[in-house]
Amino acid sequence: MRAVSGGPASQTYAYLHCPRCLRPLKWEEAGQRCGDCPRTGASIDGIPVLGADPEAMVRDWGRQRTAFDEETRTTRDVVLAQIAGQAALGATTRARLQRLHERLERHRVQVGALFDAAGVARVEEPLSRDGRVPGEGVATAYFDQIHRDWGWDTPEPAAALEVVLDVIGDLRPERMLVLGAGACRLPYDLHRALGVQTTVAVDINPLPFFVARRVIAGEPVDLVEFPRCPRDSRSVAVDRTLRCEHPGADGFHLLFADGLEPPVPDGAFDLVFTPWFIDQVPKDLATLVPELGRVVAEGGAWLNHGPLLYQPSHTQPAHRYREDEVHEIAEANGFSMLRHRWDRLLYMESPAGSQGRTEGVSTFLVRKDRAVARADDDSPSWLRDPSIAVHRWPALDDYQPPHPMFAAVADLIDGQRSAEAIAEQMVTRFKLPAEAALGGVMTCLSEMWRARRSL
Ligand SMILES: C[S@@+](CC[C@H](N)C(=O)[O-])C[C@H]1O[C@@H](n2cnc3c(N)ncnc32)[C@H](O)[C@@H]1O
Structure with a gap:
């Protein structure tokens, strides 16, 4: 994790866990990583990104960068048209518009340089709220x-x-x-x-x-x-x-x-x-x-x-x-x-x-003063104990698997099989290495269970 100044970053990992499977993050030289969820680790501008789908988040920033760029160019063009189209402008007013025009371009370049330095490229797609974290405004709102x-x-x-x-x-x-x-x-x-x-x-x-x-x-x-x-x-x-x-x-x-x-x-x-x-x-x-x-x-x-x-x-x-x-x-x-x-x-x-x-x-x-049992802690017993049958929940039918392995696990949930039984199937049917199967299945299950909130 980016220590803004000093201090071994690895120590700070004691305070972080993987947002997908909730297991502790492992520190590696290359950056933070969850051994069980390889997509977890991303780092932008040297700052860790710990979301369920960091790539989608950074892609959204790229779209916002493009929108900012276009809006700033449009505003600048409007100002230019005012300068060109209004012959009777007083000298101070003309200077104000010229200053505005010039600084809008400077602003666009300065903000673009921050995105460039961070490795957030323009994404030529319309803005979308998909995958955006609740509460998040646009990147240029602050x-x-x-x-x-x-x-x-x-x-x-x-x-x-x-x-x-x-x-x-x-x-x-x-x-x-x-x-x-x-x-x-x-x-x-x-x-x-x-x-x-x-x-x-x-x-x-x-x-x-x-x-x-x-x-x-x-x-x-x-x-x-x-x-x-x-x-x-x-x-x-x-x-x-x-x-x-x-x-x-x-x-x-x-x-x-x-x-x-x-x-x-x-x-x-x-x-x-x-x-x-x-x-x-x-x-x-x-x-x-x-x-x-x-x-x-x-x-x-x-x-x-x-x-x-x-x-x-x-x-x-x-x-x-x-x-x-x-x-x-x-x-x-x-x-x-x-x-x-x-x-x-x-x-x-x-x-x-x-x-x-x-x-x-x-x-x-x-x-x-005291821990209070959470009314919203609805994590099911099968997520804590891999020997308990995994039930199907209504939103599972609408789940969009991000990867074929997630799709295979979702198909194997029949209300009878436990995570252990699903893992066995993954080994025999999909040749998943036996030692990684249960960890992988538990990760898929917890991710699917979390994803139900956004369905
Ligand atoms: C009103 S600003 C306050 C920022 C800063 N604390 C201050 O006082 O200037 C609200 C901040 O919350 C952040 N925010 C909104 N939703 C968030 C979320 N779900 N997770 C993390 N940050 C979020 C926004 O990006 C923004 O920086």
């Missing part, structure tokens, strides 16, 4: 966060850190998991301020991580900012050099993975941090909190910081919980409240723009 985190001279990051440190009190976690880390400023500042040994920052969106990885390693990144509401004609496009004031802290790691099902073993962390995350994802918080409880050791804590805005497009009214309801959900899941506060914080006030707002932000720290 430029403002990137500039705020590493480009603006603004009090926002320091104010957020101050609030979070106040709520953290004297807690000093050694292992922190951050979900939806974005461009990583607050997680990185917190990692440094608390002296955390190992932080694993998880996100699903490529560009904020491509930038975070560089600036945290001490490499400045040039990126043009286009403020939504520029202050004056020169502010329509601002050349920025993004950099981190204190780069190179040990033990801060990036990971592309679904934060709704983090690929980490039970109880592997003593703090899970959700900065501006819980209301951004389509998952009902009442089902996300048990997952947070799973990854935190008993006595560990969950730290939240963010508004409760929720996206009307992908949440139901019943799931748009207010602060007191969120606290109740935490308590119902074995957490007890240590500290909480509510602040109105400045949000996204670009120094080059005339816009900005305040947002009510809920920050709380809850401690996990």
Whole structure:
């Protein structure tokens, strides 16, 4: 795993497991690998991608790159047409449009260079949501966060850190998991301020991580900012050099993975941090909190910081919980409240723009006192014990096998055979090596069972 700076990466593997078969990942020089699911291991820009189908995810990024490229060219052409078609333009207005035109091209090239360096090529296919992780916006949706985190001279990051440190009190976690880390400023500042040994920052969106990885390693990144509401004609496009004031802290790691099902073993962390995350994802918080409880050791804590805005497009009214309801959900899941506060914080006030707002932000720290049996832990007994008959479930008929071996296993599920019996069939009928058969079958079964959620 990419240690942004220092520290043997292999140590961090103790905190990760394969998202397909949930077994520990093995460390090899070439990158992270699951011995049982060879497709698990991918690495983009030196950052591990741990998803059920990393190739599909990176392909989607390639489509998004193409869409960004086309949109930027189209906007640039519109600006050019304005310059050419409006003879009566004043000199300053003409200069503004020319600047915009030139910087749009610069922006396209800069962003393209980040994708190129990461090995994400253009994919000439229409955008599709297939295989996209829930909650994930398009790859180019977070430029403002990137500039705020590493480009603006603004009090926002320091104010957020101050609030979070106040709520953290004297807690000093050694292992922190951050979900939806974005461009990583607050997680990185917190990692440094608390002296955390190992932080694993998880996100699903490529560009904020491509930038975070560089600036945290001490490499400045040039990126043009286009403020939504520029202050004056020169502010329509601002050349920025993004950099981190204190780069190179040990033990801060990036990971592309679904934060709704983090690929980490039970109880592997003593703090899970959700900065501006819980209301951004389509998952009902009442089902996300048990997952947070799973990854935190008993006595560990969950730290939240963010508004409760929720996206009307992908949440139901019943799931748009207010602060007191969120606290109740935490308590119902074995957490007890240590500290909480509510602040109105400045949000996204670009120094080059005339816009900005305040947002009510809920920050709380809850401690996990006890493990609670998960209502959504519906993993069947045959997935835990290979001698038990594997039943057929309704969605299995619609399952699209990614590989002929998965298709063969699906065909062999008849409600009578156990995983062991299926493995025997795979050896005799398909000449699977006997020593690999049961592991392979269990992997297929757990992947099929997981896939039922998206059917
Ligand atoms: C509102 S942004 C907040 C980013 C950052 N924490 C901050 O405060 O600037 C929400 C972040 O959650 C990430 N995200 C959304 N769904 C996710 C998922 N299922 N798994 C991991 N990250 C996700 C987005 O990519 C985005 O970076």
